[in-house]
């Protein structure tokens with residue numbers, strides 16, 4: 001009777017093994033194991049029935065139970081191996097890569113025209129031994145105006161529509177305050193440029209924005225003259241706009257320089273003959289400059305008898321617009337990918 005029961009268990013075990021292989025289910029395999037070989041499993045139940053078996057038959061039946069157990073165990077083991085293998089193979093099949101498919105082109109970004117213009121200006125001036133100074137976007141009134149010879153009530157203060165944070169703290173309207181910070185450090189000579197963002201409460205249009213970029217320049221040493229300024233800025237213009245570029249200095253006024261000038265470059269479109277690009281002038285204004293005012297030197301603790309200096313300020317947007325023949329400043333801020341990817 002036990003013998004029949006063992007046969008039956010074996011038959012059922014093999015049948016459900018087949019099933020779980022068909023279903024590719026490891027769970028089902030484990031369930032079979034528990035159901036038959038577990039502590040409360042069917043084979044254990046059979047062993048309990050040994051009490052009824054006569055003494056002389058017990059070893060034989062015991063052996064039979066063990067054989068059955070082993071047979072089922074190794075069948076289970078084999079099924080498990082098979083199943084694992086086919087699961088692995090299915091996974092590999094699902095992960096194969098079709099190397100004949102066409103590739104996806106990565107989208108490359110490009111540098112912003114303002115960044116390109118700035119990098120170019122930095123390259124030119126660092127090539128002449130200038131260092132880069134970091135300025136402050138939030139500035140004291142003192143550095144933005146007073147120390148630059150623009151005292152309260154000065155009309156220049158009015159011209160530059162300023163965003164005030166408090167009476168004494170403001171968003172800088174020009175990078176020129178960096179000159180003062182550098183001079184106050186007391187390390188001479190100075191040769192620096194300082195690019196950065198400036199703010200003025202202007203309405204947005206094709207040539208104005210409430211926030212734009214300037215690059216400030218300052219050189220201070222003994223025996224510096226206006227011809228040093230001219231030579232330096234003429235070389236800058238040639239490197240930026242091409243070897244044939246000519247420059248012209250027109251007298252101007254800035255409170256912190258004396259004398260002051262604006263520098264024009266010969267139109268790089270028509271070579272100076274006059275065209276639509278330079279509005280028939282043949283010349284294009286690109287920066288303001290001058291010899292640092294002795295009073296400005298003095299206020300920053302520099303002896304104006306021994307030391308002289310020149311300074312200049314360039315509008316970065318203007319350079320980018322000119323160099324890349326862009327006719328509306330707003331294009332620089334809208335971040336339209338179709339525009340930006342051309343650079």
Ligand code: DAH
Pocket residue numbers: 173174175176216217254257287288289290310311312313314
């Ligand atoms: N800060 C001036 C402006 O915003 C530009 C400028 C002119 C800077 C002459 C200078 C300079 O350093 O010497 O219009």
